[in-house]
Amino acid sequence: MQEIKSGLKMYGALLKMTLRGILQYRVDFWMSLVSVCLLNGANIVQLSVISWRFHALGSWQVGDLLVLYGLFLISWSIFSVFFFKLSKIEDEIVSGSFDAYLLRPVRPFLQLVGGDIKYTGLCDTLLGVVLVPMGLAMNGTHWGLWQILWFVVFVLSGGVIAVCIKFLISCATFWTTKANALNQVFIQIYLLTQKYPVTIFGPAFRVLVTGLVPVAYLNFYPAVFLLGKSDAPFWMCTLSPVVALVLAGISALVWRRGLRRYNSCGG
């Protein structure tokens, strides 16, 4: 308990400093905000053109697709706002700053997480929060308290899953010379799942994004559950928190072994 408390205090102190560092670059701040909006805008244009031409994607109506994308954005932004630095282990090792983490009597994990905060991710959160109800309204669906509770559970679990996947890929740096390419593969995968229902990519892909790299739990399964789709069995969708827990466990294990490996090779 004492440890958690002091850990949180440390995190707060680190974050405060990180923010002061960010505020040094005021021009960048505004530029980034505009840029993120543009990028999201581009995605929305894509979705709109497709929906305008084809009306629907399989059994998924435009409203459904908006909810799907919105769910992804919200979960993903939990990673990108608070845990972004976890995906940058390679950079830290190459630049030599990783050694500094090991030279201070504070958990390296905490130093890493506290080392960055990506305010631009908040645009994603915001957009997601707008898109989900918009999609629901287009469908004419209304959520009760029960659905809203599930929504919160899904988003939080999705956040954990996103963080863990990015973290695990980044940890590969401890074993291979470049985790970068692995990350590229992952990007290709989530670029597909973020906007489109997994079902259109066939059973093999679905196994991949459910069992191996469970990005489908960020938005697909929650959307199936919340929108009452028939793409997946009900019970499978509720596994989201379990997947999050399992991944968190694996991450903790891999991180420990990675540090040990770093201790014996020195990067």
Next chain:
Amino acid sequence: MITVKNLQKMYKIAKPGEGRFATLKALVRPQYEERRAVDGIDFTISDGEIVGYIGQNGAGKSTTIKMLSGILVPTAGDIKVNGLIPHKDRKEHLRNIGVVFGQKTSLWWDVPVIDSLNILKEMYQVEDSRFKKNLEMFTDLLDLSPFLNQPVRQLSLGQRVRADLAAALMHDPKTLFLDEPTIGVDVVAKERLREFITEINRERGVTVLLTTHDVVDMEKLVSRVIVIHAGKIIFDGSMQGLRERYGGEDADIEAIVRDIYQEGGRTV
């Protein structure tokens, strides 16, 4: 007190293949070669000593420093620093040591120096009064005040090393490891760094182990040198002893060091 017994470190390095189908071969079966960075070294450093650790680039200096500070785990052998095993009693050990790598800073790049010092205070849980006293002393001795409120990225190299030194000493470590602290720093700043290290050693009894290529560092700063060549210690003793063994009474230290770097030294 630092004791090192039969310390070894071996690295495994991926070998890029040669020949026509090297790329494909490397895909199927990667080749590794082993390199002995540190090959069974022993030494003891008593409290309050200033020891120079010298040797050619790649002789194993930095690897030793990294093992002593707990970043690297030895392949074999024993290390004890202040009664602790660095990589096992990590947290405890880190509170007792300060480390500066001259080549790279451990401070936060984008924030003013003072902010870095403040966060280190939190990390090492330094008491307010102690922190204040240290800050005053180091600001005075290292002349930090002109750049205390500047972000690290704007500092000159000399200023940066001074800030790094202050940061490494804020928590009153018993032992200080310095990896090439004077590299690239101008003559005046070097002199100041040397004075500071001597002062800290004398006033607070901090044990210092430093690596350097600077002959003046060796002559003015250290009371004892340990010479490492190809992973093995080939000399351990006073500067006078080094002179007597490799060059004779009035030999030029620079020439001696060059000989050692090139061929492990010529004994007379």
Next chain:
Amino acid sequence: MKIFLASLRMEKRSTGIYRVDFLLKVMYSIIAMYGVRSLWAALYAQDPSIVGRPLSSMITYAMLAVALDIIFYPSAMSTAPQNYISQQVRSGRIDTDLLRPVDLQRQLLARNGSAALFGALWLVMPAWALGVLLMGLELPPTLLHGTAFLVSGVLSFLILFSLNFMLGMVCFATTEIRQITMAYSGILTILSGKLIPNWLYPEWMQAVIEILPFRCVFETPLNIYTGAASRVDIAYSLLLQAAWAAVLFLLGKIMWLGVHKHLAVQGG
């Protein structure tokens, strides 16, 4: 040309060292191709009459777009001019580039070009072959279309290079361009026909896209490959591409000369 060859050799060596990278890259090209193939199949299942082009042609278009994308964002991301420049500016090493006797724009073109060629041979050819064998990627209808596609592809690369180079010039105004790069690639995705071909857009958007250079990057070569372009179209498109390539290259040069002058006066 010499720099080009030297860069090519370097690129080849690094692939040998990062063998895991290589396999993963082939894998991700295939995943991406498979992804767009499924997407269009699903959309066509909806109502094929909307599109006015057969599914097989659309799939070929989309999968080849993915392949081109891999060449254009080649293996070492650091060879893309905007990334390289931002990296150099931030670390303050841009001075060393100014010291070299070769003009920066040409230097980067050689580097980026070699990486792209290497990507084309080592990554895209296998992916393309697998696409043809397993995923229903069609061959170009005539030899003329095939050859014209290759020419058009080179021109596309040149246009994209100049656009990226100009983006790189923005670094001299702001240090961090990662975010801008993201937005830029988003815009490029929409306007270049990488994901959605121009003729699917509403009329007014088509009109806007027509007059911008972006569509020359993906849509032009792809329309040639899939046979959507007639002989006359081909001649016209290639000329248009060449014109854009020349104009943008010159524009980049002018910007660079301006920045260079500014650097010489302001001292970076």
